[in-house]
Amino acid sequence: MTYDIADPGLAESGVRRIEWADRSMPVLRRIRERFAAERPLDGLRVAACMHVTTETANLIRTLQAGGAEVALAASNPLSTQDDTAAALVHEYGAAVFARQGIDRDGYYRHIHQALQIAPDLVLDDGCDLVNILHTERLDLLDGVRGGCEETTTGVIRLHQMAREGALRFPMVAVNDTDTKHMFDNRYGTGQSTLDGIVRATNTLLAGKTIVIAGFGYCGRGLAERARGMGGRVVVTEIDPVKALDAVLQGYRVLPMAQAAEHGDVFITVTGNRDVIRGEHLARMKDGAILANSGHFDVEIDVRALADLAVDVHRGVRPQADEYVLADGRRLVLLAEGRLVNLAAAEGHPAAVMDMSFADQALTCGWLVGQTLLPGVYDVPKEIDTEVAGLKLASMDVELDALTPGQEEYLSSWRQGS
Structure with a gap:
C-alpha cells in the first residue's frame, strides 16, 4: 500500500x-x-x-x-x-x-x-x-x-x-x-464557522455587526447562531427569494458595497468567487475580520487584499494574518481565505x-x-x-404513526371535508 x-x-x-x-x-x-x-x-x-x-x-x-x-x-x-x-x-x-x-x-x-x-x-x-x-x-x-x-x-x-x-x-x-443540507449545512456550518472565528481571533461577537454573504442553508444557520450570540446580522444576497426570507426573519439586507462600511466580521458562504472584492475592502473599517466558509478560497479576493496592503503581519494569531493598508487600517484575514471552520477549528x-x-x-x-x-x-x-x-x-425520540383511517384519507380523493 x-x-x-x-x-x-x-x-x-x-x-x-x-x-x-x-x-x-x-x-x-x-x-x-x-x-x-x-x-x-x-x-x-x-x-x-x-x-x-x-x-x-x-x-x-x-x-x-x-x-x-x-x-x-x-x-x-x-x-x-x-x-x-x-x-x-x-x-x-x-x-x-x-x-x-x-x-x-x-x-x-x-x-x-x-x-x-x-x-x-x-x-x-x-x-x-x-x-x-x-x-x-x-x-x-x-x-x-x-x-x-x-x-x-x-x-x-x-x-x-x-x-x-x-x-x-x-x-x-x-x-x-x-x-x-438541513442539518450539516445549517447546524454544522453555523456552529463550526463561528467556532473557527472565535478560536482564531478571541473576539467577542456580542454587539458586533456580522455580515453574512449568502443566505442559503449555511447562511441561515450562521445568521441564527450569530444573532443568538448577540451579533447584529447583515445579509447580502443576489437571490430575491432568499433576500426576502432574510428580511422577514428580521435581518438587515444590504448590497456588499454598503455592508462593507458597517461590518466588523465578514463571512462568505456563497459557492461563488470574488464575493468580497477590492472595492469592498477599500471601504472596510479598521480591524474588520474576513472569514470564508464556502468551499474554495476564491470567495474573498485575497490578491486584491494583498495589492491594497503595504505590509502583512503573518500569524498574528494562529490562522490569522493582518493586512496593513496605506491609510493605517488593518484587515484581518482568517485561514488564508480557506474554510475557516476546518482550518481554524475542527469542522x-x-x-x-x-x-x-x-x-x-x-x-x-x-x-x-x-x-x-x-x-x-x-x-x-x-x-x-x-x-x-x-x-x-x-436520540430516543419516538414518532406518531398514521391510523388506518388516516392512511385511507390521505390516499383517497373521494373523501371531502
Whole structure:
C-alpha cells in the first residue's frame, strides 16, 4: 500500500480521536455493523477526495467494513488532521495522501495518487477529483460506476458539466438531501464557522455587526447562531427569494458595497468567487475580520487584499494574518481565505456529520445495484428517511404513526371535508 502522510508516529493519537468522534456517530456505526454483515461493496475500489478529519475516518471505516478498498486524498490542505491520516494508514489500512498545509502542487499530486487505485466509485467534496478524472485521467473514466458529491460548490460544478454533456458517469448530489443540507449545512456550518472565528481571533461577537454573504442553508444557520450570540446580522444576497426570507426573519439586507462600511466580521458562504472584492475592502473599517466558509478560497479576493496592503503581519494569531493598508487600517484575514471552520477549528461536530456520512455510505451501497446514465441524481428518498429515523432512534425520540383511517384519507380523493 502506498501513502503520503506527515508522521506515522501520530497514529495512536489519531485512533483515540477517531474513536472519540465515533461515540457521537451512532447512525454510521449501525450502518458499519450492517455493512460488515452484508458486504455490499465487496471487491470495489473507492477513491475519495474529502477533508481528512476524524469524522471522515469513520466513513472510511464503514466503507471498508462493506468490503471496499479505499484511497483518500485531502480536499483542503488546511483541514487535514495529520494524526487522523496516520491512524487511517497504520491502524485501519487505508491508502491516504494528505499532509496538513501542503502546497497547491502537492494537493493535486495527492488527488492523482488516490486515483491510481482505478476506482469503481468516487466520493468528492468540491468536484476536484471528478474534474481531474474528466480532464487528465480519461483513461480511468470507463471503470467508474458512479459517485457522490458532498458539498454545494461541487454540486454546482456537476450540474454545469451535465448541462454541457461533459459528465461521463452518474453522480449523486448527497449535499442536496434533507438530512445533509438541513442539518450539516445549517447546524454544522453555523456552529463550526463561528467556532473557527472565535478560536482564531478571541473576539467577542456580542454587539458586533456580522455580515453574512449568502443566505442559503449555511447562511441561515450562521445568521441564527450569530444573532443568538448577540451579533447584529447583515445579509447580502443576489437571490430575491432568499433576500426576502432574510428580511422577514428580521435581518438587515444590504448590497456588499454598503455592508462593507458597517461590518466588523465578514463571512462568505456563497459557492461563488470574488464575493468580497477590492472595492469592498477599500471601504472596510479598521480591524474588520474576513472569514470564508464556502468551499474554495476564491470567495474573498485575497490578491486584491494583498495589492491594497503595504505590509502583512503573518500569524498574528494562529490562522490569522493582518493586512496593513496605506491609510493605517488593518484587515484581518482568517485561514488564508480557506474554510475557516476546518482550518481554524475542527469542522462540523461529529453528531452532524453522522447523518451526512450515513447518507454517503448508504448511497454508495445503493449505487452498486443501479444502472444509471451519466448525470446528477438525488439521493433516494428512502435513504434520507432511513437516516433521519435512525438518528431519531439514537436520540430516543419516538414518532406518531398514521391510523388506518388516516392512511385511507390521505390516499383517497373521494373523501371531502
